[in-house]
Each structure stands twice: as C-alpha cells, then as structure tokens.
Amino acid sequence: MKGTNLGEFEEVVLLTIAxxxxxxxxxxxxxxxxxxxxxxxxxxxxxxxxxxxEEKGYVKSKLGEATKTRGGKRKRYYTVTxxxxxxxIKMREVRDQLWERIPELTLRKA
Amino acid sequence: MMKNAPDIFPPRWxxxxxxxxxxxxxxxxxxxxxxxxxxxxxxxxxxxxxxMIYILDALKFFRPYTVRKPEFLNLLIHYVMIGSYIxxxxxxxxxxxxxxxxxIIGLAISMSVGLLIIAMLMDLFAYDNxxxxxxxxxxxxxxxxxxxxSDFGFMATTSLKAARAIEESFTGIDDVAILHRDxxxxxxxxxxxxxxxxxxxxxxxxxxxxxxxxxxxxxxALKAPFSVVLTEKSALKxxxxxxxxxxxxxxHRGEGPEQNREYTITGVMKxxxxxxxxxxxxxxxxxxxxxxxxxxxREMAWDNMWNTWTYLLxxxxxxxxxxxxxxxxxxxxxxKTVPHTHIELGLQPLKDIMTGEDLGNPIGTTMGxxxxxxxxxxxxxxxxxxxxxxxxxSIARSFRRSREVGIRKAIGALRSHVINQFIIESVIxxxxxxxxxxxxxxxxxxxxxxxxxxxxxxxxxDLSPMMVxxxxxFAILVGVLAGIFPALFFARINAVQVLKNLSAIPVxxxxxxxxxxxxxxxxxxxIAITATLIIHQQYKHFIAYDLGFTTENILNIELKGNxxxxxxxxxxxxxxxxxxxxxxxxxxxxxxxxxMMRNPHDPQDSAxxxxxxxxxNYLTIHDHxxxxxxxxxxxxxxxxxxxxxxxxxxxxxxxxxxRDPAKAIGQVVRIDGKNMTIIGVMRDxxxxxxxxxxxxxxxxxxxxxxxxxxxxxxxxxxTDWPETYSKIENIWKKIDPVHALEAKFYTQQIEDAFQGMKxxxxxxxxxxxxxxxxxxxxxxGMVVYSTETRxxxxxxxxxxxxxxxxxxxxxxxxxxxxxxxxxxxxxPVTWLFFDMVFLREVGNPAPIGFFEMCVGVLAxxxxxxxxxxxxxxxxxxxxxxxxxRGE
Numbered sequence: 001m002k003g004t005n006l007g008e009f010e011e012v013v014l015l016t017i018a019x020x021x022x023x024x025x026x027x028x029x030x031x032x033x034x035x036x037x038x039x040x041x042x043x044x045x046x047x048x049x050x051x052x053x054e055e056k057g058y059v060k061s062k063l064g065e066a067t068k069t070r071g072g073k074r075k076r077y078y079t080v081t082x083x084x085x086x087x088x089i090k091m092r093e094v095r096d097q098l099w100e101r102i103p104e105l106t107l108r109k110a
Numbered sequence: 111m112m113k114n115a116p117d118i119f120p121p122r123w124x125x126x127x128x129x130x131x132x133x134x135x136x137x138x139x140x141x142x143x144x145x146x147x148x149x150x151x152x153x154x155x156x157x158x159x160x161x162m163i164y165i166l167d168a169l170k171f172f173r174p175y176t177v178r179k180p181e182f183l184n185l186l187i188h189y190v191m192i193g194s195y196i197x198x199x200x201x202x203x204x205x206x207x208x209x210x211x212x213x214i215i216g217l218a219i220s221m222s223v224g225l226l227i228i229a230m231l232m233d234l235f236a237y238d239n240x241x242x243x244x245x246x247x248x249x250x251x252x253x254x255x256x257x258x259x260s261d262f263g264f265m266a267t268t269s270l271k272a273a274r275a276i277e278e279s280f281t282g283i284d285d286v287a288i289l290h291r292d293x294x295x296x297x298x299x300x301x302x303x304x305x306x307x308x309x310x311x312x313x314x315x316x317x318x319x320x321x322x323x324x325x326x327x328x329x330x331a332l333k334a335p336f337s338v339v340l341t342e343k344s345a346l347k348x349x350x351x352x353x354x355x356x357x358x359x360x361x362h363r364g365e366g367p368e369q370n371r372e373y374t375i376t377g378v379m380k381x382x383x384x385x386x387x388x389x390x391x392x393x394x395x396x397x398x399x400x401x402x403x404x405x406x407x408r409e410m411a412w413d414n415m416w417n418t419w420t421y422l423l424x425x426x427x428x429x430x431x432x433x434x435x436x437x438x439x440x441x442x443x444x445x446k447t448v449p450h451t452h453i454e455l456g457l458q459p460l461k462d463i464m465t466g467e468d469l470g471n472p473i474g475t476t477m478g479x480x481x482x483x484x485x486x487x488x489x490x491x492x493x494x495x496x497x498x499x500x501x502x503x504s505i506a507r508s509f510r511r512s513r514e515v516g517i518r519k520a521i522g523a524l525r526s527h528v529i530n531q532f533i534i535e536s537v538i539x540x541x542x543x544x545x546x547x548x549x550x551x552x553x554x555x556x557x558x559x560x561x562x563x564x565x566x567x568x569x570x571x572d573l574s575p576m577m578v579x580x581x582x583x584f585a586i587l588v589g590v591l592a593g594i595f596p597a598l599f600f601a602r603i604n605a606v607q608v609l610k611n612l613s614a615i616p617v618x619x620x621x622x623x624x625x626x627x628x629x630x631x632x633x634x635x636x637i638a639i640t641a642t643l644i645i646h647q648q649y650k651h652f653i654a655y656d657l658g659f660t661t662e663n664i665l666n667i668e669l670k671g672n673x674x675x676x677x678x679x680x681x682x683x684x685x686x687x688x689x690x691x692x693x694x695x696x697x698x699x700x701x702x703x704x705x706m707m708r709n710p711h712d713p714q715d716s717a718x719x720x721x722x723x724x725x726x727n728y729l730t731i732h733d734h735x736x737x738x739x740x741x742x743x744x745x746x747x748x749x750x751x752x753x754x755x756x757x758x759x760x761x762x763x764x765x766x767x768x769r770d771p772a773k774a775i776g777q778v779v780r781i782d783g784k785n786m787t788i789i790g791v792m793r794d795x796x797x798x799x800x801x802x803x804x805x806x807x808x809x810x811x812x813x814x815x816x817x818x819x820x821x822x823x824x825x826x827x828x829t830d831w832p833e834t835y836s837k838i839e840n841i842w843k844k845i846d847p848v849h850a851l852e853a854k855f856y857t858q859q860i861e862d863a864f865q866g867m868k869x870x871x872x873x874x875x876x877x878x879x880x881x882x883x884x885x886x887x888x889x890x891g892m893v894v895y896s897t898e899t900r901x902x903x904x905x906x907x908x909x910x911x912x913x914x915x916x917x918x919x920x921x922x923x924x925x926x927x928x929x930x931x932x933x934x935x936x937x938p939v940t941w942l943f944f945d946m947v948f949l950r951e952v953g954n955p956a957p958i959g960f961f962e963m964c965v966g967v968l969a970x971x972x973x974x975x976x977x978x979x980x981x982x983x984x985x986x987x988x989x990x991x992x993x994x995r996g997e
C-alpha cells in the first residue's frame with residue numbers, strides 16, 4: 001500500500017469532489033478548482049490526482065451518461081468514500097488544534 | 111449565428127494515438143474530457159488553437175498510470191513464434207537464392223558506407239573526452255570587424271589582451287588556459303638538433319586540461335620564463351630517456367642571438383591521446399614572451415587576435431550568460447583603442463570544436479560539420495536506395511508469399527504477428543548483409559583514410575566494442591527500414607480472399623510506386639556518374655591549365671632556413687641540373703603575398719598587387735616572356751631594392767606610361783615606402799591557383815630579393831629520377847643534417863593544390879559506382895521477376911508465331927521507357943546544377959563537355975540494357991511446349 005497521507009492539492013481536489021456532491025466529474029472539478037481556489041488546473045494534473053486518490057481508496061467512481069459535447073463518451077463521476085471523509089475530517093482536526101494554540105495571528109506591516 | 115460547434119472534429123490521429131497507448135479502462139473518460147475541452151476551445155479560441163491544445167493534451171496524458179501494459183499473452187505468442195518466424199524466413203531466403211543474394215549484396219554494399227560514417231562519427235565524438243572537466247571547458251572565439259565588415263566570421267583565436275583581461279577581471283571562471291602560436295624550432299642538446307613544434311602556454315593549461323605530467327610539478331612547470339615541457343616522445347627523441355628534469359636545451363628559432371635561447375626542462379608530460387584536438391611536441395612558458403616580446407607593441411594589441419587560443423574552465427554551465435555579457439562590455443571598452451574596429455567575442459563548448467562548424471585559424475585540423483553533413487546525406491541516399499530495392503522486390507514477389515500469410519491469418523495470427531514476421535525476415539537479411547559489409551568496410555577503410563592527409567590525422571577508425579554494438583544496431587535499423595513497407599503490405603492481406611482466389615491479391619496496386627522507385631534510383635545514378643565525370647573534366651582542365659609560364663622539369667626545394675648559396679653550390683655539381691633560381695614563394699598553388707603599389711604622381715592611383723621575390727635566373731627558368739625591358743641583373747650582398755618587373759595587367763590598371771608596356775619602362779612607382787623603377791614588363795600569368803576567383807592574382811609584380819629566398823627552383827633533366835633524387839638528398843644531408851629534404855616537382859605541387867578536388871572526385875566516383883551497382887541489382891531483380899511472371903504470355907505469343915526480336919521488344923519496352931524518363935530528369939538536373947551553381951563558384955572553369963554529359967548516361971543505359979537483354983532473351987528462348995504442357 002502506498003502512503004495514505006494527503007498532499008495539499010489532493011486535499012483541495014478531494015474537498016471539491018465533496019462540495020460538488022453528485023456532479024463531480026473531471027471537467028467539472030477543473031472548472032470548480034479554477035473558480036473557487038483561483039488557480040488554473042490542468043486536466044492532465046487533475047486526472048493524475050484523481051487516479052491517485054482512487055488508488056488510496058479516498059474516492060470511488062462510476063460511469064455516467066453519454067453527452068453530445070463529449071463526442072458520445074460517458075462521464076466518470078467521483079464520490080468521496082468513508083475513508084476519504086475520515087481523512088478530510090482528520091486533516092481539519094489537525095489544523096483546528098494548531099489554530100487553537102496560536103495566541104494571536106494578524107498581518108502586520110513589515 | 112455561431113457555427114454548429116459539434117460539427118468540427120478534433121484531429122483524428124491524436125485520438126488514435128491516445129487510444130493506442132491508453133489503458134482501455136481509462137480511455138473513455140479521457141477521450142470524453144478532451145472532447146469537451148475541445149468543443150469549448152473551438153468556441154473560445156478558434157479551431158486551430160483548439161486542435162493544437164487537443165494534440166498537446168493527448169500527448170500530455172502519456173503518463174505511467176495511463177499507459178497500457180503490454181498484454182502478457184500477446185507477448186508470449188510473439189516470443190513463441192519467433193522461432194517459427196526465423197525458420198520460415200530462413201526457408202524463404204534459401205528458396206529464392208537469386209533474390210536473397212540480390213538483397214543481401216545490395217544492402218551489404220550500401221551498408222559498408224554507412225559503417226564508415228558511423229565509425230567516423232564515433233571517432234569525432236570521442237575527441238577530447240579525456241578531459242575530466244570537459245563539460246565546463248569553453249573556448250573563447252573572436253570575430254574581427256573593420257568598418258562594420260567582417261571578412262572571416264568567427265575565428266578560433268582571440269587576442270592575448272582579451273585573454274589576460276578575462277583572466278584578471280571575469281567572475282564565474284575557475285581557470286584560464288592560454289596558448290600562443292609558434293613555439294617551434296630546432297631543439298638542440300649537445301650535438302643533437304631535433305625540430306619540434308608546439309605552443310606557448312600559461313600555467314592554467316594544466317589546471318583546465320587533463321594532461322598528465324610524468325615529471326615535474328603541473329603547478330609550476332609553465333610558470334618561470336624560459337621553461338619548456340616536453341612530451342614523452344619528444345624527450346625520448348632528444349635524450350633517449352624521460353628522466354630529464356632540470357636539464358637545459360637551446361631552442362634555435364632562426365637567425366640572431368635573440369632567437370637562440372636556453373630553456374630549462376620543467377616537465378615531461380604523457381604523450382597526447384590521439385583524440386585531442388590540439389597536438390604539440392612541447393610547450394614553452396608563456397611568461398617567456400613577457401621577456402622576449404616586451405618591446406613589441408602588437409603583442410598586447412586588442413586587434414592582434416590571430417595568434418592566441420583561450421580556453422576557460424567555468425565554475426558551472428550557468429556562468430555562460432554572465433560571461434557573454436561581460437564580453438560585450440569588454441569589447442565596448444577595448445574597441446576604442448583601435449579605430450574603425452569592432453571585435454566580438456563568443457564562447458564555444460569544447461565538444462563543438464571537433465563536431466561543430468569549421469572556424470578559421472584552428473589550433474589543429476578539424477573536420478567541420480559541413481563535410482560530415484554532405485557525407486552523411488550521400489550515404490543516406492545510398493542506404494535508402496538499397497532499402498528501396500528490398501521493399502520493391504518483396505512487394506513485387508508478394509504473390510508467392512501471400513498464401514502463407516493467408517493461412518497464418520486464418521489460424522489466428524494478428525496483424526502485429528504478420529508485421530513482426532516480415533520485419534524479422536528483413537532484419538535477418540540485414541544482419542547477413544552486415545557480415546559482408548563489414549568485410550567491405552575493412553577493405554575500403556585504408557583507401558578512405560588515404561584520400562586526404564587531414565583524414566589520416568583526424569581519424570583512426572579502430573574497432574571498439576561500442577562500435578560493434580553501433581554496427582549491429584545500424585543493421586537492425588536498416589532491416590526495419592527495408593522491411594516495414596512489405597510488412598505493412600502483407601499485414602493488410604485479406605485471408606479469405608487470398609485463400610479463395612490467388613489473383614485477388616493487389617499486386618497491381620504497387621506498380622506505380624515500383625516504377626517511381628526505379629526512375630528515382632536511375633535518376634540518382636545518372637546524376638552521380640555525370641557529376642563525377644564533369645568534376646573529373648574540370649580537374650584535368652585545372653591541372654593542365656596554361657599558367658603563362660612553364661612548370662615542366664622544375665624541382666622546388668624548400669630551403670628550411672639554410673643559405674641559398676650553399677645549397678645552390680652543392681646542387682650545381684650535378685650534371686642533371688640545368689639551372690637554379692631562387693624565389694620567396696611558389697606561385698600558382700594558392701599562396702599569396704600582397705602589398706600596395708602607388709603611383710607617385712597620383713595618390714589615387716594605387717592598388718593591391720601580388721608579388722614574389724626572385725633572383726635573376728627565375729624568369730628564364732620558368733620561361734616568363736618579357737614584353738619590354740630587361741631582366742634583373744645579378745647583384746651580390748644586401749642591396750637596397752630599386753627595381754621591379756610588372757605584368758601587363760598592372761600596366762593596364764595603372765596610369766603609368768600611357769598604359770603601354772614599352773613606355774612604362776623607366777617609370778617610378780612606390781612600393782613599401784620605396785621608389786622603384788620599372789625595368790621590365792612581362793606577359794600575364796596566373797599568380798593564384800587556376801580556379802581562384804580572386805582578382806588580386808591578376809596584378810602581379812616580381813621584386814629582386816635573393817636574400818629572402820625560401821625555395822630553390824631547380825631545372826632538372828634526368829633520365830633516372832630515383833638516382834638523381836638520392837644524389838640531391840646526399841648533398842642536402844651534408845648541408846643540413848637536421849631537417850629532411852623537401853623537394854617536389856612543380857607539376858606535382860600543382861596537382862597537390864587540387865588535392866581537395868581529387869579527393870571529392872574519388873569519393874564521388876566510389877559512391878557513383880555503389881549507387882549504380884545498387885540500382886542495377888534492383889533492376890535485375892525486377893526484370894527477372896517480371897519476365898518470369900510473363901513466361902506463359904511469352905509462350906503463347908511464340909506459339910502464335912512471334913519472333914525473338916519482337917518478344918525482346920515487348921518484354922523490355924516498359925523498362926526502356928522508365929530508363930528514358932530517368933535520364934530525361936537526371937541530365938538536365940545535373941547540367942543545371944553545374945551551370946548555375948557549381949561552376950559559378952570556381953574561376954576559369956572549362957565548359958561542360960558534351961562527351962561528359964553523354965558517356966555517363968550511355969554507360970548506365972548500356973548496363974541496364976545488358977541485364978534486360980540477357981534476362982528477356984532467356985525467357986524468349988524457352989520452349990513454349992515446356993511451359994504450356996504443365997497447364
């Protein structure tokens with residue numbers, strides 16, 4: 001088994017999948033990433049991440065309906081598995097704990 | 111309204127590529143995504159951009175996780191079947207002995223040239239590999255511009271000034287090695303004097319380059335003035351041992367006490383590897399020049415950039431950009447010291463010195479990428495031609511193999527299996543050809559190396575394990591190249607059709623292509639042979655060119671610093687010697703000495719003239735014709751130069767004596783700041799090489815200067831040349847025991863001046879013969895095949911009373927038309943090339959001969975006709991009963 005820790009981009013993608021609920025397929029994920037996170041995501045990179053997440057067992061996928069825009073090809077929809085949800089929650093907990101320990105955090109002028 | 115977007119499709123080949131490499135499980139999704147993006151981009155960015163992005167994305171998906179793993183079963187089948195393929199290939203090769211032989215011989219001949227190129231390239235790329243920091247060593251190159259014009263492009267040399275400036279002030283450099291021209295002379299130890307050649311070098315040399323010292327300390331060896339480092343070989347030559355540290359030798363570099371200095375041996379280095387781009391026998395410390403050339407203002411001049419080679423050891427490759435920037439600043443600063451001059455500096459990686467572009471002022475011989483490229487292209491044509499033969503014959507004979515392919519397919523062979531089978535077959539044939547071509551390679555190697563002196567210096571072409579691997583790889587490549595088209599052809603065959611009805615095979619489909627191939631091959635053959643013949647004609651023309659004076663029976667002896675009078679006195683004793691003259695250079699073989707000649711009455715009336723310094727016998731011995739005036743008179747000792755003999759061209763272009771030879775006598779001109787009286791006008795002669803386009807050679811003058819003599823021109827009438835030569839050699843040895851005699855007949859020297867042309871002639875004729883051989887072999891195969899398949903037709907014709915001549919005509923008509931087309935293309939192309947391009951580049955060319963144009967075509971045609979004739983005659987003479995009875 002490969003390492004199960006979550007990289008930063010992997011986490012963002014995983015969150016996006018969760019946020020898109022029933023509509024998470026590759027192109028939609030790319031668009032959402034660009035919209036919400038504000039960084040342009042390359043299709044090839046997203047695919048690689050999706051593939052890795054599936055290998056780690058954080059997401060599962062199934063083929064959906066075919067559309068004309070896709071040249072008659074079916075979409076592959078992703079959903080977050082329980083393992084994926086657990087990983088996300090754990091990530092958040094780690095962060096919250098750290099946040100609580102910071103007494104004060106404001107941006108000062110240098 | 112917008113165009114209906116989905117009607118535009120992404121490039122099909124990219125989709126296919128994706129579906130070829132991608133895992134089936136992932137494919138649909140990826141294809142869908144790409145399509146969606148494509149449609150989006152069509153709307154947003156236009157069709158062309160969208161297609162580009164689609165292609166790029168399809169390529170970018172090529173990642174480890176998307177790539178389809180080879181199917182194990184399929185691989186297993188391939189593996190199991192290899193034995194079968196080899197067996198059937200072997201059978202097929204044995205069954206068709208003639209065709210196999212044709213293929214193997216054709217490939218072998220062409221591959222031998224390929225092997226030569228590979229060996230050559232491997233040698234060239236092996237250059238300078240022994241330097242440990244090779245990838246960080248760069249050479250500083252310089253370009254000289256005067257009034258914005260550069261005559262030479264980049265030179266391998268820079269000025270000593272620039273080298274020192276770089277050494278002192280540049281950052282990003284670990285070390286600088288500086289080599290300066292001409293540390294050469296006779297090294298004298300006791301009675302022994304041995305002529306050695308080398309460079310002046312600074313201490314940085316041993317830090318930049320990985321030359322190993324056997325004796326002495328690399329840090330200090332080249333530090334003190336008057337130090338010398340010998341190579342092992344040189345040390346053995348002088349002392350007979352290498353343990354010579356601290357001994358002193360005298361370096362004799364010419365006349366005068368300043369030229370005979372004592373040097374201390376501070377190091378003995380291991381002999382240079384063969385593959386070193388710089389070659390020398392010894393090195394002198396550069397600091398010596400700070401003593402000996404301290405007075406010389408030119409030594410550190412910014413524009414004295416012809417004598418120093420500078421090599422930098424960079425800290426890392428990233429430093430290159432900064433150094434280039436500093437070069438620009440340095441030039442800007444120093445250009446001001448010399449009016450109208452701009453010197454541009456550049457960097458050249460060590461590896462590019464041997465394999466890159468040829469630069470002027472090289473430190474040693476280089477090959478130049480131009481020569482390598484031309485040679486590479488020619489041999490590629492030869493190999494391609496042989497591959498075409500194979501392709502051609504295999505497809506033509508597909509008739510006989512197609513049933514085998516049909517059965518294979520019927521019992522389950524995939525397309526890829528069939529392709530594999532035929533490629534393995536062609537690779538086997540190519541490997542068999544490799545054995546023969548290797549023999550040929552060994553055979554032509556010495557001839558190739560002896561083509562030109564520089565080739566012998568540069569290349570060894572010795573076999574190494576790497577080279578054997580490269581050869582085998584090359585053979586496999588040739589096999590695949592030759593076999594790919596037949597393989598694809600067979601893979602397309604429809605099993606059902608073939609097994610049901612043999613005549614359904616699309617043999618006819620390839621006919622046009624095969625005809626084009628024959629025309630192509632013969633076209634190339636005709637171009638090659640005609641070009642070779644034309645160059646041969648030009649060569650003969652230049653060798654026998656009327657230079658305006660005689661070169662017959664004149665032996666030119668290099669004086670090598672000896673007193674002309676002494677050698678002359680010795681030679682005059684020989685009865686064969688009919689006369690001796692002296693000159694400072696040999697004209698008409700490409701040497702030029704130039705100066706400015708001015709009319710003292712008109713400052714505008716001046717021009718560059720070429721000159722030679724001669725004695726009073728020169729004009730007589732060379733049979734120069736005087737149109738007016740007299741020859742020089744003998745004057746002994748050092749006299750002030752005051753007389754000059756000019757040629758007609760000079761009189762024509764100067765406003766002196768009404769441009770009339772007779773009236774020009776007695777007129778005064780200024781040369782090199784001296785007033786000189788014209789005492790004679792001689793008929794025009796070729797000062798330059800017969801094919802030089804330069805106009806400077808036309809205006810030539812003769813000056814009197816026996817004390818400047820470098821050569822003796824000896825008129826010799828001898829019936830037994832070897833004996834005369836040994837007599838001359840004996841006389842020479844008594845006068846100069848150090849240097850070897852260098853004496854050459856003038857006619858020989860002229861031939862040597864056209865050495866390059868002769869070498870290309872040899873290469874050209876060799877390649878022409880190869881190309882013709884290959885084309886002939888291919889044609890022979892096609893003729894044999896086509897006459898055999900028409901055997902039945904011929905028999906029926908015979909039964910109905912067709913005569914032999916008639917049959918001959920019917921069978922060969924098709925081929926004759928092809929040959930005719932080939933020559934109709936080949937001849938005009940050759941003629942145009944030479945008339946428009948080649949012959950414009952050389953001066954005084956001979957007009958292209960009708961004979962040269964025709965002979966090549968006739969020879970090629972004759973050979974082809976012979977093959978067509980014998981083969982068709984054989985078929986035409988068969989007994990029709992034997993053929994038809996079998997039906």
